[in-house]
Amino acid sequence: MAAPSRKPPTSLSRFLDGDFWEVKEKLREYIEGNELFNLRFDLPLSDYRDVTRERALYLFRLPEIQEQFDEQASSKQNFTNRSLALGELCSATDLSVGIKSGVMAWLFGGVITNLGSEEHIKRWFVPLKELKFTGMFAMSERGHGSNVKGILTQAHYDQDTKQFIINTPCLDAEKIYIGNALQGNYAAVFAQVYVKGQCKGPHCFIVPVRDEQGQLLPGITITDMGLKEGLNGVDNGLVAFDNVRIPRENLLNRFADVSLEGEYVTKITNDNARFNAMLGTMLAPRLALCFQALAATKVGLEIAVKYSLRRRQFGPSEGPEELIMNYQTHQLRLMPCLAMCLGLTFAVRHAGSLLDDALCNQRDLVNERGLQALAAGLKAFCTWESVKTLQTCRESVGGMGYMEENRLPSLKRDADVFVTFEGDNMVMLQQVAKELLTQYSKQFESSRVAAMLSSMTGSFMSSVKTSKFAVTLAPVSSMTFIRKALAFKEDKLLRSLASRLFDKVSTKLEPPFTAWNQCLHHSTTLAWCYIHKVTLEQYMAAVDRCPEERDKEIMMKFCKLYAVHLLYEDRAWFLENNYITAAMAKDLRQEYIKLCAVTREHALEVVEAFRHPSNCVHAPIAGIPSSRAPWAYYPDSDMELTPPQSKL
Amino acid sequence: MAAPSRKPPTSLSRFLDGDFWEVKEKLREYIEGNELFNLRFDLPLSDYRDVTRERALYLFRLPEIQEQFDEQASSKQNFTNRSLALGELCSATDLSVGIKSGVMAWLFGGVITNLGSEEHIKRWFVPLKELKFTGMFAMSERGHGSNVKGILTQAHYDQDTKQFIINTPCLDAEKIYIGNALQGNYAAVFAQVYVKGQCKGPHCFIVPVRDEQGQLLPGITITDMGLKEGLNGVDNGLVAFDNVRIPRENLLNRFADVSLEGEYVTKITNDNARFNAMLGTMLAPRLALCFQALAATKVGLEIAVKYSLRRRQFGPSEGPEELIMNYQTHQLRLMPCLAMCLGLTFAVRHAGSLLDDALCNQRDLVNERGLQALAAGLKAFCTWESVKTLQTCRESVGGMGYMEENRLPSLKRDADVFVTFEGDNMVMLQQVAKELLTQYSKQFESSRVAAMLSSMTGSFMSSVKTSKFAVTLAPVSSMTFIRKALAFKEDKLLRSLASRLFDKVSTKLEPPFTAWNQCLHHSTTLAWCYIHKVTLEQYMAAVDRCPEERDKEIMMKFCKLYAVHLLYEDRAWFLENNYITAAMAKDLRQEYIKLCAVTREHALEVVEAFRHPSNCVHAPIAGIPSSRAPWAYYPDSDMELTPPQSKL
Ligand SMILES: Cc1cc2nc3c(=O)[nH]c(=O)nc-3n(C[C@H](O)[C@H](O)[C@H](O)COP(=O)(O)OP(=O)(O)OC[C@H]3O[C@@H](n4cnc5c(N)ncnc54)[C@H](O)[C@@H]3O)c2cc1C
Ligand SMILES: Cc1cc2nc3c(=O)[nH]c(=O)nc-3n(C[C@H](O)[C@H](O)[C@H](O)COP(=O)(O)OP(=O)(O)OC[C@H]3O[C@@H](n4cnc5c(N)ncnc54)[C@H](O)[C@@H]3O)c2cc1C
Incomplete structure (x- = not known):
């Protein structure tokens, strides 16, 4: 299908898009007018999960994204900021797609590139890129969410077989909320390592969960967590392990290893420090989440601003009614949100550059504590701001904001959890x-x-x-x-x-x-x-x-x-x-x-410079025609008929 | 089915329930353990609408609610506050039920008792009580939401036939968002009256929409508005009239009438004053909405407080982890919300008493401007506070708040529109x-x-x-x-x-x-x-x-x-x-x-004094067992297993 032609980018849009504006434009062209990305709000859970997966895989196959996998594998200069830019774009299509892709490839993949060896990258990252399988990231447990150090999943080293035995000793140890749990093949599982009966703290293991046919492997139980407030395109589930045996080599051993003979070896002797080093892997996903939150915020602002520049309500005794955007309170509601969202874009991009710099110069992320804190803070700021802004957008367009077809409800629902996951704000x-x-x-x-x-x-x-x-x-x-x-x-x-x-x-x-x-x-x-x-x-x-x-x-x-x-x-x-x-x-x-x-x-010019494909904006009230909600379509600001009594 | 026995009310619960605690207790007994009121979050739109209707009708048939209809018809002393108390209770079961009942009976019914004559009450209010039909309230139009004075629907008086001709002259005049539009029999329609070619401003008419078999009557078009962010148990639609003829007597003529000869007669000569008098009918529904918002808020707070008194996360190096309720930030998040919600309960009840007093002494609501303003202000305060509190509750229980089965998501979605409808905040x-x-x-x-x-x-x-x-x-x-x-x-x-x-x-x-x-x-x-x-x-x-x-x-x-x-x-x-x-x-x-x-x-004692039936609370994290989400059930605060390494 031929994509509708898009207007050329402006200097402002290039500036707002940043260094990677060209690749973002390319991606937008793939999406604009591509029916796979037309939003639907009435799908049953399983269909929504399927289409989300399909959209994510479509994106993974694009040459620009394939290139990104390579850059990540080789830590090419600026690959973080490029990756963040692409992530923002994927999320603008549908946040479930952004999050599902994030879990399937970047979280799982990131653990491998950050905590694994060259060998691990070959075994699990390269095939991931080739779409041979997808992964999950299994850190949280029923009993321990924010306090991940307290996880109870166990990994006992069995010297006889040179295997680790991954086990869930109690209900509270069950892995919970795990994304891609209903579809993924491998899981990066955090578990307390026991060597010779001694606990060495949490480490990360690659555990096969399903074979290539998608058949669950023995000893693994998955429970579907069902409906969530939002992100229902992502399949979250409980994962439990009943003494599942994996090869010794499946321990991601960058910071610590267990030798064939069952000796625990590590360069970082302090337990806390070692664990923090492993958590360094959360840095990139946190910045990615910032951009995902910003993506939602920007789509929301485009919808609210455009409608507010078309909708008229009340007015002076003579002449047409007033644009709601001209009410002082309306400006006070929307403009600070827009200003904030621009500023955060620059701030997160800056943090991305710092990370790029650290990775490119092979500095250990564990030593980048300032950057860790910056990412944590920006994560809280971006995600809370996103929740606030989307609520404001919803309210500022009145009843129209409550209609699913106008996209604001789903943006709100999806982005809500951002304040909680990948580190509670x-x-x-x-x-x-x-x-x-x-x-x-x-x-x-x-x-x-x-x-x-x-x-x-x-x-x-x-x-x-x-x-x-x-x-x-x-x-x-x-x-x-x-x-x-x-x-x-x-x-x-x-x-x-x-x-x-x-x-x-x-x-x-x-x-x-x-x-x-x-x-x-x-x-x-x-x-x-x-x-x-x-x-x-x-x-x-x-x-x-x-x-x-x-x-x-x-x-x-x-x-x-x-x-x-x-x-x-x-x-x-x-x-x-x-x-x-x-x-x-x-x-x-x-x-x-x-x-x-x-x-x-300048509000209109700015939201247009976001250059969202029209199927991402979707909302009829933002001027995108819809056969499912023609009554919401606002082609221009002129009322059809304004008889004298309308200003009684 | 026998209802599980409930603990007896406490002095605190009676105080919080107010004067009508006894009737509220009775209603709670009908609901507790009644399967019809068990919540489901996975129903398709049409099933959800059906069950909502069924629940509403079940409630209408209860003797306590039947009595309420009589009290409203006769303006019995304190009927407002009693009605508000019942409305709060109905809403606690499911906000769709509260709103659907509100539209079917109280909004439609309220227009009749407030703007109609004795005759109108006999013709439309009494059968409403007898469940012979249900009504809708059709004020908003595509072009005019907040600015209702500007509505464009027309009602021309045809002297030859002694009929009004109700007509939708343009798209912007279509009635929009109308609740019960897919199921209701009669609509209270606001339209500009034209007598002898002269426009006399908006008035309210009773227009038959469907016959007893539910068949749409000629000249009326209804468009289903489909999925909304929340309140999906309520069927909202567009309503358009193509020169629909109704008898002259269907004009609710308390403030103005058109004589058989086509003379426009009114005691209130000023157009604005007359319209405001008609809008006086919004007073009670606005106070009702306050209580509906408070109902949602209270259920949300019960869930958040109970879980926070069970969930432990992090802690000192020795001993069990800390209850999240003991974190200073957690107290700062939840306690002001709880304090606010109690205060608003008293304030709205006070406004209800003022209204009762006015109605009982047959004072025209148009002269109760202070009370009108108070209701408007409390509506804004209660509904915004509700949105804020429910978001806080969601966030304060972490990932569990994102799971549908824990009820917080649907409370949030449903209550969100309260800031917009019945008068944008x-x-x-x-x-x-x-x-x-x-x-x-x-x-x-x-x-x-x-x-x-x-x-x-x-x-x-x-x-x-x-x-x-x-x-x-x-x-x-x-x-x-x-x-x-x-x-x-x-x-x-x-x-x-x-x-x-x-x-x-x-x-x-x-x-x-x-x-x-x-x-x-x-x-x-x-x-x-x-x-x-x-x-x-x-x-x-x-x-x-x-x-x-x-x-x-x-x-x-x-x-x-x-x-x-x-x-x-x-x-x-x-x-x-x-x-x-x-x-x-x-x-x-x-x-x-x-x-x-x-x-x-005192938080636990207070939320328990709300005395919500357990099927209204529903959330496993608040201690209500669920077969659909056993993993969320938190029976008590003790961790199952806390091996030494959990406090690393
Ligand atoms: C949709 C979804 C998808 C997810 N996907 C994954 C996934 O793929 N993989 C994975 O491993 N995990 C995943 N998670 C889990 C997520 O990371 C956790 O929900 C998150 O870490 C928070 O933990 P918790 O939910 O247990 O909340 P808790 O840690 O129990 O926190 C509850 C509340 O207590 C407060 N609190 C806790 N500690 C403190 C403190 N010290 N001071 C003040 N307040 C405190 C918090 O602010 C919060 O409000 C997902 C969660 C969701 C909801
Ligand atoms: C789920 C739902 C159910 C409903 N049910 C019914 C029903 O049964 N019957 C019925 O008649 N109606 C119903 N309504 C309509 C509802 O009453 C209107 O949505 C409401 O009156 C607001 O009008 P609007 O949506 O056109 O917003 P608008 O009036 O267009 O307002 C849009 C935005 O502009 C702002 N704004 C407008 N004017 C001003 C101003 N002067 N100063 C500052 N800001 C301003 C508002 O704050 C708002 O943010 C329903 C609506 C919804 C969403």
Whole structure:
């Protein structure tokens, strides 16, 4: 079938697409007008799973994606950011497709390339690329979701047969929520390794689950988890192992191995450190999830913005009714979301580059703790923002947003779980805070605790000084001011958190776990501040690199809205800390409202620069005709008939 | 089938249930263990619609509900609050049932009792009670949703035949989203009346749509709107009329009539006032919707709280893992939601009493503008809070919240549209603000405008005085302080809004529509403040009436949390306006965090006092066994097996 012709990309769309705009455009051409990708919302569970698989496999076969497999296998420069760009695109078609592909190839594949050897790559990654089989990623258990260190699945080494025996000792040890569980052939299974009766902590194994004909192998039980709120194209299930024997070589042995003779060998002797090294493999999937969340957000915003520029409701006594986009509240609802979503795109891309750099230079991800924390924070920010934005989009188009055919409901449902999986957001924020504390304490070479204490005593004096300094330099809504304000807040919260924890643990002798728990509000506030700040910095840096002057001006307005909105929403803290005055807070509100009106003028251009294929947008209210919901189609803004009484 | 025995109600549950606790208990007994009310999430659209109808009709036949019909027909004292209580209960079973019943009987029926004559009640309300037919409520059109005054459906009076001709002149005039459209027999249709070629504005007509056999009548076209995000048990459709003739008597003529001779007769000569009088009929359904939203919220909270008191994750190095409910962030997520939901229950019940009082004393609802505004504001508050709370519940139980069988997904989907229908929330807030402005301007007997001006000049002085007064009297987290603070804010925002509008319209000569639009942020902030304040007042008053000392103490803690949370969230404004100091804001934070921990101790008792039948709760994670998701069942908090390595 010939794809409908698409308009050529604009300088703005190329800028928003980033370095890989060309390959993204190619993929869009495959999708535009391709019936396989036309959305359906009324499929029974099994059909929806089948079509999701079919769509994912179609994408895998494309030369651009095949190339990506090769680049991943060889860690070619910039393969992460290229992969993220492709992932964003796959997700825009249907989030189930994005997630299913992610599980089938990238999560399973990523474990192999990150934790496995050359041999493992040959045995499991190359055939994966050749679509000989698909994999799953089996980490979570009934009893342990966020706390993966506590998993109970066991892998006993049997020296006689040189095999590992993978076993589920109790219900709580069953692997749960496992994606592709109803269809996948191999599973990357995390289990506690036991060698000579001694537990060595969690390690990852490749366990065959189904043969090539899809027949379940002995000792393995799979339970279909059925209907979920969303992502129903993905088959999630429980997986249990009844003493399943696998060859010794199926242990992914980059960080630790068990020798033929049953000796446990590892370069990382600390159990915690080794486990964290293995978790390093979550870095890329977390960034991928950011882009998947952004993909959903962008489609949602395109639908809401386009309809809002067509729908009229109420109005002055004379003339046509008013476009709903012209209501101040409407601008305040949608524009900050759009500004945020652009900024996050740049920030995640930046994190992707850092990862590319680390991988290309063969640095161990375990040492990239700053990057780990950044990814965790961006994961929380992008996914929560996505849930919020999609809800706003739904509400801002009124009853039309409630109709399945307008796509917003399914976007909402699918993206909802993003805040939970691949690292629950509340846990992610704590990871950010912990990393900031660690970095902070590293400043003090000798006795950390003493140093922390001494630094504490002076901290509030210095913060007051910074405060005055900041206040006098630049106007409150300037980028300079806001950037400094965030840095000030981060610094102050970090010092005070360190000091509170120290006081609780060292002086009051509270158990560290209790002390930490009592500071959770504090530490999550710190994490937010940090991640807001990094995003702002990367937003500004990206806009600064924008090649076309006109595009740059537009982007600057959105960047400014992001910044002003941030500070406006958080002004209570800055007022409390005497960093801004009441008059400044009021200026901020004016500026915020003004910037929403200013950016509204560019909203259409920006959402069009997302260049979504029309079958991805799907929604009749965004101007895509539909035979299934002709009543929702809004071809243009003119009412058909407006008799005098319509403005009573 | 014998219903499982239920524990007897407690003093707390009776208090939370309110005056009608006995009838609610009876209804719960009908539902508990009744298979008809066992939830299913995998039904095809048509089956789901059928079972919803069946459930609704089952409820209608119950003696307690039959009695309710009689009370409504005769406007018996307190019938509103009794009806709201029953509606809350029906909705807790399944929101589709609540909404479908609402449309079939209360919306359609309410139009008849409110806008019709004795004769109309006999012809259409009594048979409705006898289940001879069901109705629909056809107000919204493709072109006009929020702006109902602008509807385009026409009702021309044909003097020759003494009939009205109901017609849909264009696509935009098609009635849209109409509930029960695929099954209902009669529709209450809003249309512009034309008499002798002159348009007299919108009026309501009873139009037969299907005969007793369910056969569509000539001239009527119905289009199924298909799948929605939620409420799929309700059949929504488009309804179009091709010159459908109905008897003159089918005009509901309480406020206006057309005589046999074709004279238009009305006591209310002003078109706007007459239309508003008709819209008075929305008052009860709006309050009903508040309770439906609260029903969903309460079920959601019961599920989240119960699971959070069973699920353990992470923990200190020694001993069992920690209950997730013990994490500070978890308390901060769930407890304010629970506190809010209790307060809203009391506030809406208060509004119900006001309505009962008005109806019982035969006061025209059109004159109850304050009550109209209160209902509009509470509708916005309850429904937005419901969406927020259910999302929080979903997230706070992790991946389990994403599983259909745990009920949270469907609660979220169903309740989502509440923010849109029966009056879009953003429009509701404006209605509140407009009413406050009207009341404000009424203070000034003579020339309103001049008076407004003169009052403006002094307003900021007086507000500064109030400010100082408030600051010095009571501690920041006391109820007295917070109540005064909200009143202060309301007063200040109201005066400044009046002044801004006056300045724009009278001095700068801006068109009123533009002026209003430019103040939307201001006016919606005012509306929120007012509605928060009213809720606080009613919360306090209700708690004060609590008969048991122990219950009262518990309720007092939640009430305090509501108040402190409110002020804490809004502290920026109070800091900006020098109403509180930075030190007070910090105290507020401490108090807020503390109150979340304090109320957590009572959370289980409170959610159990909701007394939901177990088939309404349904969720295995809340301790309700399920054959369809045994893996989600959490009978108690003890892990099955906790080998040493689980706390690595
Ligand atoms: C659709 C779906 C697909 C999935 N796919 C896979 C897959 O393919 N492979 C796989 O291995 N896993 C998968 N998962 C599992 C997923 O990774 C887990 O759901 C996630 O890690 C969270 O764990 P949990 O659900 O057990 O929640 P829990 O860890 O039990 O958390 C419950 C709640 O407690 C809070 N909480 C927990 N600890 C703390 C703390 N220390 N401080 C504050 N709050 C806390 C959390 O914020 C959360 O709100 C999937 C899940 C879903 C829903
Ligand atoms: C599931 C469902 C069931 C329904 N059942 C019925 C029924 O049985 N009978 C019936 O008659 N109707 C029914 N409705 C219609 C419902 O009442 C309308 O959807 C509602 O009134 C909103 O109108 P709209 O959808 O046209 O949104 P619009 O009025 O077009 O509003 C769209 C957006 O613009 C914003 N907006 C509009 N005006 C303003 C303004 N002045 N200032 C600021 N923002 C503004 C709104 O906030 C909203 O976000 C139903 C709707 C749904 C979805």
